[in-house]
Amino acid sequence: xxxxxxxxxxxxxxxxxxxxxxxxxxxxxxxxxxxxxxxxxxxxxxxxxxxxxxxxxxxxxxxxxxxxxxxxxxxxxxxxxxx
Amino acid sequence: xxxxxxxxxxxxxxxxxxxxxxxxxxxxxxxxxxxxxxxxxxxxxxxxxxxxxxxxxxxxxxxxxxxxxxxxxxxxxxxxxxxxxxxxxxxxxxxxxxxxxxxxxxxxxxxxxxxxxxxxxxxxxxxxxxxxxxxxxxxxxxxxxxxxxxxxxxxxxxxxxxxxxxxxxxxxxxxxxxxxxxxxxxxxxxxxxxxxxxxxxxxxxxxxxxxxxxxxxxxxxxxxxxxxxxxxxxxxxxxxxxxxxxxxxxxxxxxxxxxxxxxxxxxxxxxxxxxxxxxxxxxxxxxxxxxxxxxxxxxxxxxxxxxxxxxxxxxxxxxxxxxxxxxxxxxxxxxxxxxxxxxxxxxxxxxxxxxxxxxxxxxxxxxxxxxxxxxxxxxxxxxxxxxxxxxxxxxxxxxxxxxxxxxxxxxxxxxxxxxxxxxxxxxxxxxxxxxxxxxxxxxxxxxxxxxxxxxxxx
Numbered sequence: 403x404x405x406x407x408x409x410x411x412x413x414x415x416x417x418x419x420x421x422x423x424x425x426x427x428x429x430x431x432x433x434x435x436x437x438x439x440x441x442x443x444x445x446x447x448x449x450x451x452x453x454x455x456x457x458x459x460x461x462x463x464x465x466x467x468x469x470x471x472x473x474x475x476x477x478x479x480x481x482x483x484x485x
Numbered sequence: 486x487x488x489x490x491x492x493x494x495x496x497x498x499x500x501x502x503x504x505x506x507x508x509x510x511x512x513x514x515x516x517x518x519x520x521x522x523x524x525x526x527x528x529x530x531x532x533x534x535x536x537x538x539x540x541x542x543x544x545x546x547x548x549x550x551x552x553x554x555x556x557x558x559x560x561x562x563x564x565x566x567x568x569x570x571x572x573x574x575x576x577x578x579x580x581x582x583x584x585x586x587x588x589x590x591x592x593x594x595x596x597x598x599x600x601x602x603x604x605x606x607x608x609x610x611x612x613x614x615x616x617x618x619x620x621x622x623x624x625x626x627x628x629x630x631x632x633x634x635x636x637x638x639x640x641x642x643x644x645x646x647x648x649x650x651x652x653x654x655x656x657x658x659x660x661x662x663x664x665x666x667x668x669x670x671x672x673x674x675x676x677x678x679x680x681x682x683x684x685x686x687x688x689x690x691x692x693x694x695x696x697x698x699x700x701x702x703x704x705x706x707x708x709x710x711x712x713x714x715x716x717x718x719x720x721x722x723x724x725x726x727x728x729x730x731x732x733x734x735x736x737x738x739x740x741x742x743x744x745x746x747x748x749x750x751x752x753x754x755x756x757x758x759x760x761x762x763x764x765x766x767x768x769x770x771x772x773x774x775x776x777x778x779x780x781x782x783x784x785x786x787x788x789x790x791x792x793x794x795x796x797x798x799x800x801x802x803x804x805x806x807x808x809x810x811x812x813x814x815x816x817x818x819x820x821x822x823x824x825x826x827x828x829x830x831x832x833x834x835x836x837x838x839x840x841x842x843x844x845x846x847x848x849x850x851x852x853x854x855x856x857x858x859x860x861x862x863x864x865x866x867x868x869x870x871x872x873x874x875x876x877x878x879x880x881x882x883x884x885x886x887x888x889x890x891x892x893x894x895x896x897x898x899x900x901x902x903x904x905x906x907x908x909x910x911x912x913x914x915x916x917x918x919x920x921x922x923x924x925x926x927x928x929x930x931x932x933x934x935x936x937x938x939x940x941x942x943x
Binding site for chain 2: 408409412415416418419422423425429432433436439440443446447450453454455456457458459460461468470473475
């Protein structure tokens, strides 16, 4: 299964809540989209859990190719500046 | 006196002087001038600028006391960045010479550039007009920004205040958002090309959600790179949405017009682009919570309808059997909820309570052993009965009334009240949701009160 984008999952979740709030669905359908909604919620929280802030810059290596390297930010509260 | 004068004027020296022809003296003057000023830098104001059919241009360069005729040949004119007009202050490099046919001394222009703000402004206006005509500023071209960018590409100086400010703001708002800097010169020779290159390079990557292109404040000359066509084109060609962030509150740069969004400063760009992590988490929690509550209500509704069936005289006996379908629902919801990351649930303690309650509400344990087949049979039976109920709509009204009895509004009769924020119109469930001085509406069983928060206590 292709990775679902965070924004898409949030939008879908929002839509599901709207559908459930309308209350026009039978119980089977409700449960079906509820299940999907739980999946979307899980996708989002997983992404939030896993996302890690990286502050990097592009530099040229010896071959002249662009590579990323950490950008030293020199902020005190940041303890994981160095690799 | 007049006599003496006329005598002097009429005096002829004994030695015969050299008599120049007009051509000869003109040629000599020309040779002397050309030798004295091989080339010269001259600054002044353009007037009487006119273009000949040949493509050569003629004008007069003047200051407040003098003027020189100038010629700008087609070859030189075509390569120039701006189109000179009367009134422009320019700096030109030219050869001083004499146009013998007319006896005029003149300057043949080799190179010319606008001088001073007036001329910069002019170059700006000309480029702006040209790009606008091309449609580069059209609203229809603007891309919308991603709601939640995970990685932001930044084109700016690695040593300027701009990048520091942006990192600071982004860290504060969202410690999950990454930054990739393309270090570029932002002023001086070659700056515009570097900025454009940065936009192009970052576009080659697949992981960038939005670009911020900018620098801190400075003089109009310092910011000039952002008025160059090459930067404008790079922004227009970017597939990634671009936010311009040139630190100058009043004036717009060309980059601002082309960008998908213009921010007045780099910090402001970071604020605009990056949503607060807290808000995202709260949205997710709210939606998840709403969804579970709705589902609970659906199940409650379903259960209510079954109870209604059970209460009917004609169907007294298999009471327990009928409760099985709702138990299945409860279990299914339970199973789904177990899959949710704990921290989505944590903040609202009542979410786990909801889940717990659903579980508790399941009917007698002994029925869990009921076979799948029987459950299916029962489900079919229930469905048939439900269609019967549908035929008797008036009975369902009764159910609706009973459901209504469960409405939170009925709790008000017992002295509880509901407080909503006047601003957001949402229910206030935590003292953190309001500030001192906020107005709130308190809903009572009878009528409501509008009140102002004196103090919030956690």
